[in-house]
Amino acid sequence: MEIDFAHKQSAHCENGVVSNLMRHYGFEVSEPMVFGIGSGLLFSYLPFIKVDHAPVFTYRVLPGLIFNRFAKRVGIKVKREKFKNQKIAKERLDENLRNSNPVGLQVGVFNLIYFPDEYRFHFNAHNMVVYGKKEGNYLISDPVMESVTSLTEKQLEKVRFAKGAFAPKGHMYYPVAFPEKLEIEKAIVKGIKQTCRDMTAPVPIVGVKAMKWVASNIRKWPKKVGAKRTNHYLGQIVRMQEEIGTGGGGFRYIYAAFLQEAGKLLNNNELLVLSKQMTEIGDQWRDFAVDASRIYKNRSSESDGYKVIADQLEAIAQREELFFKTLKKAI
């Protein structure tokens, strides 16, 4: 069986799955809209959790949160299921497909065969849509791919039951109820307000405070953990910021696109101006990535380079702080 499902590539997998599933049910919602309404933008620094032998840096909210918030704010209902038993997980998936119901799946990328080896890490928060089964193979719409693909039963089971942090446990989700009309305008305001609140929160591990904390740590790391580990940490920051799925500049460009779309929809010129500013902030993040990569490429241990990028990061933090305070008032 094959469900008539329109695949559209997106920058980020979770937004893409939501946007594609929404389109399937007749609601055209762009990727930036999903991301903005779901308050996807963030910065967070978790020095006490190590992944790939480096602290956790993230430019977005926890997996699953974007869809949950989006659903709640526009008024749709989402059904989520997790499984202990792999056989039941497969049966439930097949049952949905038989009912012509495309579903979103959370999967790990380590065993995702169509990814290049270099990209296959134990990252368990990837998302895809399954839209059919043909000759024992599942038909897959992976939002970061240009076109659709397929996986065998065994291959899909492996990625659905990947282990480690954020283990998907067969996690399957799909919308089950829609309102007559989506409450986009109200949802936009709610989404923006939450992002402003998160980014300016008085907690050291999120938002601009976390960025400042990372900046001060970059100055200390060379002495504390040595140049090699410092460079590894910087590499992690750049990867989290720019790797597949961010849309560039640590999700800042997607957010700028959202503000532009929201500004037009709400007839709010201030949002259009702020969109331009967000683009500039994204450009600053790109510059930061260029300079950081220069340090670890040359494997230079001169502390001068570290100081320069730490200053850069602090400048971005200050700019974002001002930005989100202005954005809060603009809405």
Add this chain to the structure above:
Amino acid sequence: MKKNEVPQDESKLEKANIKDMVYAVDENGNYVTELSTGWNPKTIALDNTIKQIEERVAAAKEKVLKNESSPLEYYMELNKMDLPILASYVGIWKWRVKRHFKPSVFKKLPQKTLEKYADVFDISVEDLQHIKA
């Protein structure tokens, strides 16, 4: 970032026929999406990470050959895992997995446990017990 400035550098994505989608501004100031073949700063970051993994694999291999650790540690690194990830894949407590890193303990592991590990690494028990020098 402007649409015509979206980087099209060489990257590891090309061989898998994947292009990265980024958001950029067109000549009228409107946001559009554009595909990118890669960007050098992130390629450098990825190369750096891969190099680190290779170093870890080589170091683990040397330890195993010197009989300072069991092959489990080598295969763990080879599969880009760390202790918590390996432990959750085999379903064995972390401290026990760590104990299995001791060559003397590893040698006495029952066939069933060895099979569990071999399964996770997708290799034969034979390969699990003897790594190629």
